[in-house]
Amino acid sequence: YNDAEGDLQSVVALVDSDKRRATQFFEFAKAELPPLARIDDIRSEPYDEEIQPLWQSATLGTFVQINKAVPILQEMREDLREVKTNTNLIPEIAENTRLIPEIAENTRPIPEIAEKQDVIIDEIRGLHREMTFDAGWRARIESDIQAIKAKIGIR
Template sequence: MTMKLKAKIAGPKVHDVGYRVFLLKNAMNLALPGLSTYNWEENGQQEVIVLVGGDEARITAFLQVIKKNKPELAEVSNVTFEDYDGDVGRISEVAMFCTFVQMDKAIPLLLDIRDDIKAVRKTTDETLGEIKAVRKTTDETLGEIKAVRKNTNMIPQISDDIKAVRKNADTIPQVLEEIKGMREDIQPGYALQFGQVQADVRAMKERLGT
């Protein structure tokens, strides 16, 4: 037996939560031939109006589904039903309408995503430039490290040179002592020679009668 029914879903949040898509999905699951849905508002409260047409068994099953279930973000106060004898659209028309609505909502989001991708691409290019600069600096730093390492490798040789100098420095007191000894050895002989020279000079003066 074919019948028609009107359902009214009311609550503080039943618009813009995917309610019509939810109703369409469940109507298609039950193969209901007739379905119309639209948003409404009455006394400051949001409503979704549902018109269904089909055999009694399918409509009864559909009503049970929408009484017990709702979209995740929806806030429903009550669901009421009443007889209806007006026109009910074909479910395919609702499917097309829902598709258009979803596309209308998606286009601004897609445009935002496009702009975000452009911004990310620009940031990525800048980041790549910074990475290249860091890589160049890193290469220069590695070159400096290699130069420092090369100089560091000379430290053992420098250390050996310092040890040799220190060893020679340790002999300085001994050399000084030797010089002092030589001076002491030279001084007595030098004094004798100087005395002899003085005596020879006096003898020559006496011979010359001066």
């Protein structure tokens, strides 16, 4: 975990190992530093309390990140709802401001597209799956044809 000592930042690593493996860990840490990191000092001391297993630490870190992301995602969802709602105004604004007639005509389908975006995305995914399947199927057919040709001596 990250820690601070006065104006200095530090990383605390609890390593449950014998002295030889701890030394290997420290050597590895020195050799594999991130580009902007530096090591001024390494201290080792006994630690008698229980060390949290890595999977628990990773799970806790995941929950911390999710907690940070949830408010952002909720705000994004609200922004998307607002955008979806406001797209209905685009054709009206284009017509009322006497913009180029083509703009008004081209923006008319936007509200309908916004309402149907989930259906459209599902259709695109379906087409992608079909295309992927067709490409794989075609490749297998071509491979089978080549094998048959080779067996009967046709090039």
